[in-house]
Amino acid sequence: MALRQVRKEGDEILKKKCKRVKEINASIIQLLDDMKQTIRELDAVGVAAPQIGMLKRVVVVEFEDELYEMINPEIIESEGEHKCNEACLSVPGRCGDVLRPFNAKIKAMNRDGEEYIIEADDFLSSIMCHELDHLDGVLFIDKATNIQLINEEQMRARKRARKKRIQERKLKRQGVYSGGRRR
């Protein structure tokens, strides 16, 4: 496995549309492994292949101890909306609010070529939609309002807040959960 260099805003590759994966071969498996290592080492929740220089429709997200390896992911249903404050490995030093669907149903293939469905809501829906946008050359700053500059310390605080939010979400799910995905 190798930690790959993350492409930054201004790099033309981030504006390109990625190609569908036609065959899951050794280089796709390697790509998935490298992407997983990249998000773990950089303490991120997700990365899309173009961010490490590969124009392939591949996304890896790790959220609530769950690793989602997505090949040719597609949003097949979405509902509701909410605003989330987003940041991106490719856009260091900035964050901004982006309106995303509250629920998103995503169809993707795993590394074994099996199709599966992810029902993402809330924060996870924002993460998935943000990563899938990368596959079409769209960055969050293309859609964001209230874009703000953040320094390293603020970035670390963001990560702590994110972890806390994920933890709270987990507890809420384990505890009293009155059913119904819409609030």
Ligand SMILES: [Zn+2]
């Ligand atoms: Zn991003």
